[in-house]
Amino acid sequence: MSFKDFYKILNVQENSSIDEIKKQYRKLVRKYHPDKNPGNKQAEEKFKEINEAYETLSNPNKRQQYDTIRKYGSRFNYQGGTPGGGQGYTDVNIEDILKNFSKKGRRKSSRDSDSFNDIFSQFFDFNDISSSDMKIPKKGKDLLTSITIPFETAVKGGFQYLTIESENICERCTGSGAEPGSGSVTCPKCQGRGTISVNQGLFATSYVCPECQGKGSIIKNPCKKCHGSGHVESPKTIKVTIPKGIDNNSKIRLRGKGGPGINGGPAGDLIIIINIQPHSTYKRDGLDIEVETSISLTDALLGTEITVPTMDGKVKLKIPPGTQPNSKLRLRGKGIPYENERGDLFIKVLVKFPSKLTDNQKKLIKQLKDSGI
Ligand SMILES: [Zn+2]
Ligand SMILES: [Zn+2]
Numbered sequence: 001m002s003f004k005d006f007y008k009i010l011n012v013q014e015n016s017s018i019d020e021i022k023k024q025y026r027k028l029v030r031k032y033h034p035d036k037n038p039g040n041k042q043a044e045e046k047f048k049e050i051n052e053a054y055e056t057l058s059n060p061n062k063r064q065q066y067d068t069i070r071k072y073g074s075r076f077n078y079q080g081g082t083p084g085g086g087q088g089y090t091d092v093n094i095e096d097i098l099k100n101f102s103k104k105g106r107r108k109s110s111r112d113s114d115s116f117n118d119i120f121s122q123f124f125d126f127n128d129i130s131s132s133d134m135k136i137p138k139k140g141k142d143l144l145t146s147i148t149i150p151f152e153t154a155v156k157g158g159f160q161y162l163t164i165e166s167e168n169i170c171e172r173c174t175g176s177g178a179e180p181g182s183g184s185v186t187c188p189k190c191q192g193r194g195t196i197s198v199n200q201g202l203f204a205t206s207y208v209c210p211e212c213q214g215k216g217s218i219i220k221n222p223c224k225k226c227h228g229s230g231h232v233e234s235p236k237t238i239k240v241t242i243p244k245g246i247d248n249n250s251k252i253r254l255r256g257k258g259g260p261g262i263n264g265g266p267a268g269d270l271i272i273i274i275n276i277q278p279h280s281t282y283k284r285d286g287l288d289i290e291v292e293t294s295i296s297l298t299d300a301l302l303g304t305e306i307t308v309p310t311m312d313g314k315v316k317l318k319i320p321p322g323t324q325p326n327s328k329l330r331l332r333g334k335g336i337p338y339e340n341e342r343g344d345l346f347i348k349v350l351v352k353f354p355s356k357l358t359d360n361q362k363k364l365i366k367q368l369k370d371s372g373i
Contacts, residue, residue, distance in 0.1 A: 006053035006066065014067070018058065025054045140268035141259030147272055149242055151279035155289075155311055155336050157244030162272065166236040167259050173223035177230040182221035187212035231260060240272060245287065245338030248276045281309060287336045287343025290328075294350040295319060308347050310334045317347060325351040 007014055012024050028050045030036075037043035056062045149160050169175040178184055186192040190209035194216040197206040208214040222228030238257060246252075251271055258268030276284070283290045293308060303321035307314050310331065317329065328346045335343025357365065 004049070004053070005070070006057050007070075009049050009053040010057065012057075018060075021054070021057050025050065025058070136263060137265035138262040139265050140261045142268045142271055143258040144271045144273070146275055147240065148275040148277055149246075150277050151282060151284070152311075153242050154246050154248075154274070154276045155244065157246075158242050160240045160242055161237055162240050163235050163237045164270070165233050166257075167231045167233055168236075169260055170223060170226035170230055170232045172225040173230060175230040176219075177223055177226065177228040178219040179221035179223050182219070184217040184219050187216055187218050190216065192216040238270070242274070245336050246274055246276075247286075248274065248284075250274045284336065287338055287341065288346060289335050289343065290346045290348055292348045292350055294352050295323075297351055297353050300325070300349070300351045308345075310345055311336075319349065323349055323351075325349070 007016075010021060010024050010028065012021050016024075029047070032043045032047040032050060034040075034044055034047060037047075056066050143164070143166075145162070145164055147160055147162050153160065170177075173180060176184075187194075187209060189211035190196050194209055194212065194214040195206045196209050209216075212218050219228055223230070226232050238254065240252060240254070242252075251273055254270040254272065256267045257270035261267050281291055289311070291308060293306060295304060295306065299319060300323045301321065303323070304319045306317055306319060308317050308331070312334065315331065315334070317331070319329070326348060328348050331345040331347065333342050334345035337343075354361075
């Protein structure tokens with residue numbers, strides 16, 4: 001059971017004005033709009049959450065009711081919480097909230113109670129009861145990290161090692177959280193059912209037992225290694241395959257390398273954001289590469305042959321006579337390979353002008369000038 005914290009979802013303060021909330025809402029909607037994130041399930045969920053949060057916080061009546069529930073909710077936070085509770089959610093004990101509300105409810109008309117009933121169910125995420133707290137297998141958390149790779153690795157592909165703190169099943173208790181041989185006892189709060197039913201007149205519902213978190217049993221002696229969590233954190237080194245031609249800020253998803261599965265479900269994924277180190281010589285633009293080279297004024301005027309570094313080694317390049325400063329020469333197919341295509345290499349030609357001339361050189365330039373250049 002988790003409580004949706006609309007303030008956290010919209011990233012605003014509890015005392016933010018309606019204008020501030022509107023402004024922040026518009027900003028987030030632009031960022032997470034499905035049109036901008038086609039096929040991105042996470043963005044879609046976020047977009048839904050943002051709209052739901054705005055619907056309540058932009059309506060003064062709803063906001064006031066929500067604030068009251070939120071105030072009670074935050075008083076009854078319990079440590080640990082549900083494994084499924086993501087960002088923007090606060091874990092609460094519903095029983096305590098109901099106690100407080102039934103006290104308030106008596107002073108209110110029945111109409112108010114009904115609207116409270118409606119609003120109440122809006123603010124809680126009932127889905128996570130069945131998916132994470134009960135013994136239904138669920139995929140583990142997706143973890144996000146980033147690595148910085150050399151320019152050449154991004155172009156040619158290769159490997160990169162990455163060490164992450166990964167959550168693993170505790171070997172001592174094989175994930176049960178109980179000290180080996182100590183076993184567990186039936187939860188006294190829910191008598192082993194894992195859920196507690198509440199019928200407060202407003203509505204009947206059941207919620208996950210906070211004592212045993214839906215397991216139906218509690219541990220007598222917590223495991224000494226994992227202190228009862230069933231998980232331990234340990235560093236793990238992963239070899240990441242970098243495909244050739246990968247671009248900056250691309251994501252690589254490693255299936256099953258994320259958080260451990262819940263109730264025997266599959267492990268989550270590890271998502272790696274790629275940062276490419278800038279190169280001292282090459283500049284990248286999509287699949288094209290640009291490299292700068294300097295030639296003398298006379299070479300620019302008369303033409304020459306130079307050697308340019310490419311990703312495949314050095315290549316000779318003819319500079320035609322009369323080449324203008326900053327002009328770009330193209331070497332087709334010497335850029336970045338990606339799938340079946342390959343970009344081009346552009347050579348930007350800089351022309352060095354002499355800053356000092358001897359008397360003789362000045363005489364020659366004067367002759368050039370007189371000839372009409
Ligand atoms: Zn229980
Ligand atoms: Zn353990």
